Amino acid sequence: MTVLSPPRSRPALIEAFTAPKGFGDQTLRDRRVDAIELLGGIPDPSVLPTAELAEATARVLARPGASSLQYSRTEGIPGLREWIAAREGVDVARVLVTNGGFHGLALAVQAVLERGDLVAVDNPVFPLFLRGLELADARVLPIRVGAEGLDIDELAARLREGARPAAVYTVPEFHNPSQSSLPTARRRELVALAEKYGFVVFADDPYRELRFRGEPESLTPFHDSDHVIHVNTFTKTLGPGLRLGWIVLPPRLVPDAVALRSRQDSHSSTFVQAVIAELLTSDAELFDRVLGRARALYRSRAHALADALEAEAPGAFEVTVPDGGLFLWPRVNDDAIDADRLAADASAEGVEYQRGAFFPSGPGTDADRHLRLAYGDTDEERLREAARRLGRAVARQR
Template sequence: VKELAEAAAGVLGGPSAATAFQYSGVEGTPELREWIGRHEGVAAERVLVTNGALHSLSLVFDALLDPGDLVAVEDPVYPLALRVLGRSHVTYLPVPTGPDGLDVDALAAALEGGARPKVLYTVPDFHNPTGATLPAPARVRLVELAERYGFTVVADSPYRELRYSGGHVPQLSTGSDRVVRVNSFSKTLGPGLRLGWIVGPPWLLPAVARLRANQDQHPSTLTQAIATALLTTPGRFDRITADARALYGRRARALHEALGAALPGRVEAVPPEGGLFVWAKVLDDAPDLHAARARAHTLGTDFGVGSHFSPPGGSGSPVHIRLGIGAVAEHDIATAVGRLAEALHPETAR
């Protein structure tokens, strides 16, 4: 907040303050596109600034899809992406997704069997809800499959900056014209800014820009100017993201330790290497997770039920829950997990 306030004061108190209240270009301001281009390792001309990652997905899906098209999605999947896809009246090819992310072997088998998706949607970095990251070799193979079978990979990576353990994994290569990357500042500078971006191939961006011009015309010029002032202050974005990684790393470790202490042998969870989510398997026989969630609400905590993240035709994730660390302070995590344990096993809580 302090850094954004300083950036805003610099914009509004500077000699070009009035320009921050004028119209912007459809693709975003040149200064912000240039920063994002450097950050993504692409030319600024391949960047279009949006009102957040979900807006990016909406534009890309609207540009690419027609009713009845087949879309490959992860199982489990980020449910708001399904909501956006549903507007295009598409059909779904669920692809199993586990501790190593999207099962590229399963996708290849479906393609070899005749499936022909037009788009594959994936969250390759610290996946929502599983927290998994797609390994580098699988990313290379995924792009090869896209080029061979003619589908477009839409890679949604809003958590990419939040790695707190493990080694760096390269992004899906934009050297392929079958790859679209989507990202946002929501998980680094704040979701209230409503600033995201698309990095797309030259054949796609003109169509996306035309759609955008007919909808909201452009992102907020003022918000773009404030973000650019912060981002172009040397070292500031790096420090903010480093602080975020340290914060979420501590929370993730505290959550994993609390699960082991409060639910030994009853919940299985792999600590993520980054991001905001832990995907936990409840080891009870046929747990009623919806009833458990209702009990959790009365106790003052919450979790995501696995079935909420299942695409049409998917597995249903009947024994999984998603736990989030985005808004729970480290010192409150043990209390939250204690309430979770009581919600899952009320018979042993007293």
């Protein structure tokens, strides 16, 4: 048969995607059964409210008319949006329910960025966000993350020098991977820069509810600005598999985000929304009870892993136990130890983690000297065994 048209090239949208490397598609998905995996920010099944979810589902499905199985609004179902709005302290009209935190970021990227725009991002950075940015073929301006989160002074300097990002991406609380948090005063400075230079802050906040020490930083600077999209999710608290999250938008951006969403997948599952709304509203204390159990577990695991690292590889790592979240970010102290070889040796010993070299968004960090160790879904005995294996991997180079 004669083909009358030349083969079409792929759309520019698709052409801009690069193959995943390092922290790629599969790291969170396929499990290696013979190894202890400290790879992903995965909540422990023991602190997910499975029985309560089953009961909430039964109640929701028993309602006459089974509205949970029917179409619903793009913005989300009222009961869930109202719960979220109350918890965030914002007007319900600003809440858009999403299919999880990453989806919220993807919607922000697509609703705000023109193709080829410049976006300032954490350095080091949550690598999957850079893949999300490929939806807008965006250029990246790395901004250092220090002990107080995104370095606002460096950002201000780059802006003064003439950089004009369309957006700034940061994880403001328990930064992924480095675990620092952006203080409230710095949040105000960030927002002031956003309003002065006209960019939008994408504040990616999945770990906020997992604080197990100290007080959370304020969200008010974010919520009071019309230059911030606050991205959150039930992923780390009720389970990634729900694929349920939300974004708080400035009112001026709501219509565009809703218009985009309505053209992509209409709305998040009414069924999942109704089950979670029932779970959260039928027992007003349930969510905080779930969080209480989770925080205690993760605090205990964080300390267990930090202690075991020091016991099994004395002096090898500089470890700061974070105030919350799901990761340790130890630094290899000994300059003689090659971090890539360490990761390979650790894998051979039967422990898998994300090497720090996967996380820089540009030069100028020591991320490649770090290890990101996820402790959320591994019990203390296995964390200690993981530390022993890591200790043996360290010993191979000592």
